[in-house]
Structure formats: C-alpha cells, structure tokens
Amino acid sequence: MPISEYFSRDYASASQRFQSAASRAGGTLISYGLPGHTGPSGEALGIDVVRLGNAQSQSALLVISGTHGVEGFAGSGCQVGLLEDRLYEALPESVCLVLVHALNPYGFAWLRRVNEDGVDLNRNFVDFSRPLPSSAAYEALHEWLVPADWEGEARRAADAALIAFGEAQGMPALQAAISGGQYTRPVGLFYGGTRESWSARMLARVLAEVLPGTVRRLGVIDLHTGLGAAGYGEPIVDGSRPADRERALRWYGADVKDLSAGESISARLVGTMARGIERARPQVELTFVGLEFGIRPIMDVLTALRADHWLHAQSTVDPAVRASIQQQMRAAFCSASPAWQAAVYGRTADLVFRALRGLG
C-alpha cells in the first residue's frame, strides 16, 4: 500500500482506518467515546487505543496522535502505517506498544487545534489544585491576536501592533508570549483551561487501564505538526529530571532539542502532557518527546490560528468565510503531499525503532 494511503482526509475515515488496521494486527482495541459531541457529519467522536505485544511487559512505548486535534491527520497516518507495516513483529519481548489515536477527537473532526472547550490539551496538564500559572504575557497581546473584526481596520491595527511587538522584543519573545500557555481567555489561543479536560482524564485511564501495571520504563512519542522546516521532524524532549532528558539524547541522537532549555522551535511551555504522565505514574522512568513536523512558515500558522479563534468568537459568520478559515487551518497543520507524508512517516518510524532499542 502506498504511504499516502495511510493518511486520511477527515476524522471519520482516520478513525475507521485505525480501527480496522488495529483489529487486523490482533491487538486489544479500546475506544473512549466523547459524550455530548459529534463531528461535522454527525459521526460519533472518540479516542481509539490499541495495545500490542507483551501484556506483562516491563517497558512500553506510547505513540499519541491528535493531541492538537487538526494535527492528528499526520499522526494518524503514521500510526496506521506502523500497524499496516506490522511494526509489532519487531517488538522485543520486554516491550509493549500502545497507540493512542485522536486524543482530541473534537479538534481533529472540526479542524481545530483546541478541544470541545477551546482548550489546548498540551497546556491543560497543570496541577489544578494549585494557583494557575501567570497569563500576563499573553494578556498584553490577546486583543491583537483575536481582533474585533478579521477583514477590516481592527485587524490591520492588530497586525501592526503584533509586528511592532516582535520588532521591539524579538520574535522568540513574541512566540513565547503567544504560545507559552494562558489560563484567562477561553476564546484565546493556547488556552490551558481551568479544570482537567475530558481528554486528560481519558489519558489517565489509558495509563491505568491499558498500560500494563508491570511497566517501569515508558517511552512516549507525541506527534505534532505546525512548527519548523517543511517535512522535518524535530524531537523535543520534555522531562523534569536531567536523567530523562539525557536518555532521550542517547536514544534519539543529537538532534533532540530540550524544551526546558529553550533550544527548540517551540517556546517553553506550561501544563504539558509530560507533567501529567509524571504525576499519574510517578514510579515510572519516563522518556517523553514531542515530535514536531513543519509544514508552513510560522506566520502563516499563526494567522490561521488567529482566524480560527476569531471565527469561534463570533455568533454568526458567513459560511464562505467559515469554509475559507477551515481550509487555512487544514493547510497550516496537514499536508496532502505524498512527499511530505513519506518524510513524516519515515521519520516517525525511525524514532519508534530507536525508542524500541532504548527500551528493549
């Protein structure tokens, strides 16, 4: 089967493809349905999980797609490929493989990066029993990021203000202020929410119910798109302990970038998934990388995100404008180019094999 056939054009076919490939692989398939929401064609939404290999293993590799909804087209294609290419036949006896498909199924189906509550899952893993992180840097920019109108004077003034901020403070400071994570603006970008999301609760169930209780060493590859050079996958290690970051370098090689050190194409973030997994399974040795694939220039991606958040802040929008913004989101976060898809799948498969060697 050509690699491009692993990749789907909508959530419903991606989910079906994953489920049928998983059942052919003979794995244990578990689905968690998202209550109260459906997709654009009325389809049910949910997270699909398959476990392959030794159910009493000491080590496990978890590969996650669709943490950021619309980014799931790429991750789903890679997961389907791993199943179709029978990766599980290469599993060492001591390692099991868990694939989590469409962790944010609502965003995947509706072409949004955020979930059904406007929440960015990879900012939602804060400890909500403690005071929320500061949103001051984002607050200074919010009115410009999501202006009152998208085609008129307010947008032009907002763009000029953002450009002026970037020139005065530098682009890394602008990126950090926008994308670091904020907890005050539910209609804004990179909003982490004020309570644990449904997807975060389901991930906790996967860790408790699907991941074998015998696992002491866990590798996670969380698949993302949107940042970096087109077709290149940057492995970004997110670990709170130096040993976890050093292990990622040993497994994956010198092109691993450290999120906490500010080395990555991503800004430093708060409330990331790695913190949630560390809290859920504190006894486990965790090696967590986000694998981030570039598609479009960063300003195109930011413009698509601003348009998407503007769109969802309106009570009524011309259907043609809505369709055009959804098309912008699709173009910013997934590519139908077979060359891009082959690069993404090849890089992902390479990192999966490196992880299995590290874990085995």
Ligand SMILES: [Zn+2]
């Ligand atoms: Zn992402």
